Amino acid sequence: MSIQSLIPKYICDIAPYQGGKPISELAREYKLEESSIVKLASNENPLGMSPKAREVILKSIDEIYRYPDGNAFKLKTAISLKFNLNPDGLIFGNGSNDILELAARTFLKVGDEVIFSQHAFAVYSLVTQAMGAVGVKVPAHNFSHDLTKMFDAITSKTKMIFIANPNNPTGTLIPKNELKGFLSKIPQHIIVVLDEAYDEYLNAEDKSVSFSWLHEFPNLIISRTFSKAYGLAGLRIGFGASNPEIIQFMNRVRQPFNVNSLAQDAAVAALMDDAFVSESKILNNNGKNQLESAFQKLHLEFIPTFGNFISFKVDKAPQVYEALLKAGVIVRPIANYEMPDYLRVSIGLKEENERFIQALETII
Numbered sequence: 001m002s003i004q005s006l007i008p009k010y011i012c013d014i015a016p017y018q019g020g021k022p023i024s025e026l027a028r029e030y031k032l033e034e035s036s037i038v039k040l041a042s043n044e045n046p047l048g049m050s051p052k053a054r055e056v057i058l059k060s061i062d063e064i065y066r067y068p069d070g071n072a073f074k075l076k077t078a079i080s081l082k083f084n085l086n087p088d089g090l091i092f093g094n095g096s097n098d099i100l101e102l103a104a105r106t107f108l109k110v111g112d113e114v115i116f117s118q119h120a121f122a123v124y125s126l127v128t129q130a131m132g133a134v135g136v137k138v139p140a141h142n143f144s145h146d147l148t149k150m151f152d153a154i155t156s157k158t159k160m161i162f163i164a165n166p167n168n169p170t171g172t173l174i175p176k177n178e179l180k181g182f183l184s185k186i187p188q189h190i191i192v193v194l195d196e197a198y199d200e201y202l203n204a205e206d207k208s209v210s211f212s213w214l215h216e217f218p219n220l221i222i223s224r225t226f227s228k229a230y231g232l233a234g235l236r237i238g239f240g241a242s243n244p245e246i247i248q249f250m251n252r253v254r255q256p257f258n259v260n261s262l263a264q265d266a267a268v269a270a271l272m273d274d275a276f277v278s279e280s281k282i283l284n285n286n287g288k289n290q291l292e293s294a295f296q297k298l299h300l301e302f303i304p305t306f307g308n309f310i311s312f313k314v315d316k317a318p319q320v321y322e323a324l325l326k327a328g329v330i331v332r333p334i335a336n337y338e339m340p341d342y343l344r345v346s347i348g349l350k351e352e353n354e355r356f357i358q359a360l361e362t363i364i
Contacts, residue, residue: 010110010132017126021330032328038355040346041330043168043198043309045231046287047280047349050273053232053266060265068261075259078268079239083211088244091251092259096197096225096238101127103160103193103221103240105253108133112159117145119170119337121195124162133159143303143311144172147182154190161186164195165208169334169344171305173202176209188219191246196222197238198307200229200277201284206306211241218243226263228308229280230270235263284308287347294357298364303342311344320363327359 004012020041027034072092080087093099100123108114110132116124118140128135134157138150145163166173179194186192199208210222221242227233237259240250270276291310295302302312311334314320321333321343332344345356 008132010129014126014129017122018336020332021325023330026325026330030326037328037330038348038352039330040348040352040356041332042233043228043307043346044233045229045280046352047231047276047283049231049266050270050276052269052273052276056265056269057262060262063261066261068257068259068264070257072259072264075264075268078271082271085211085241086244089214089241089247091240091247091254093238093240094258095227095236096195096223097123098258099223099238099240100124100162100193100195102250102254103191104128104131106250107191108159111157113155113157114160114162115150115153115158116162117150117167119143119167119339120145120162121164121168122336143170145174147174147178151182151185158190160191160193162193162195166198166202166306168197168307169309169311169332169337169339170303171307171309171311172303173206173306180213183213183217183220186219191219191221192217193221193223197225197228199224201281201308202306214241214243221246226267226270229277230267231280232263232266232270235260235266237263237267283349284347287350287353290350290353291345291347291357298361309344309346311339311342313341314343314364317341317343323363324359327362329356329359331356
């Protein structure tokens, strides 16, 4: 008897998520010094973490032998005050990926249908498949969500819809009025998960107002993360906001102590460091202009982005990716997003962006 025979086919068929190549792995592979490598593959904040978060972590480390607060009271209070949210409508996860999985575990069963867009975040498909549900991938329009086609894809089996805004890896953004119009048409027995991992990088006119929609759409779950602009990717912490009834059921499947105490304390501090987030956004906008100018100079197509990354088109993308690795620059191949001719580069520090540009110029 094989172990595989004991496992449901829908689990066996899952292709594991592949993250950006770690710096240490590339150093081993090509015998490079880690300090010489530039990683622009995982949409991390090149400024690192908030200084306030660092200070709190150092103070909190002596309490690491104690279990964390399973209800994340301090962080729940801070977020509810910051965003004017009902504390009972908040849930915390081991990164926002955990929120996506908790939503799937709470509401999906074998055979349910889940709608998401082509070129959308890979985790939507993974959490759907892990529950034995059926993913319904709707063709994108200009690399963005086609909300009309997504609505038309609804059937009697539809249980959940995932939307990323801005979307990763394409960086596209759905205008607020279009998104709200879409939500207003969705039957309330269908859960809509709105993934807003990159909202902090948006300019004022584009920023989400979805928290104010929660009272209007009781089937809406909003996920946010501290991994991007807040710079806490290694601590793995995110949160979800919804109506309290949904949250109480999601908490029934949530693992106890799923968010560690350092992550909770650091998130409270980072949440209050508006100056750091502002600095991160300015750096990102400058870096975006730097990279876009380089792509234009090199006559490379790219997708205008609202995130902290840019996907660009290049001949022989796999070979260019490997050549960049040999030059000590890590970017992200996105063939698994049905974009085989594209690579995604995170926006880094000015000198990191320049290192990438110089390597790319040499390669192509």
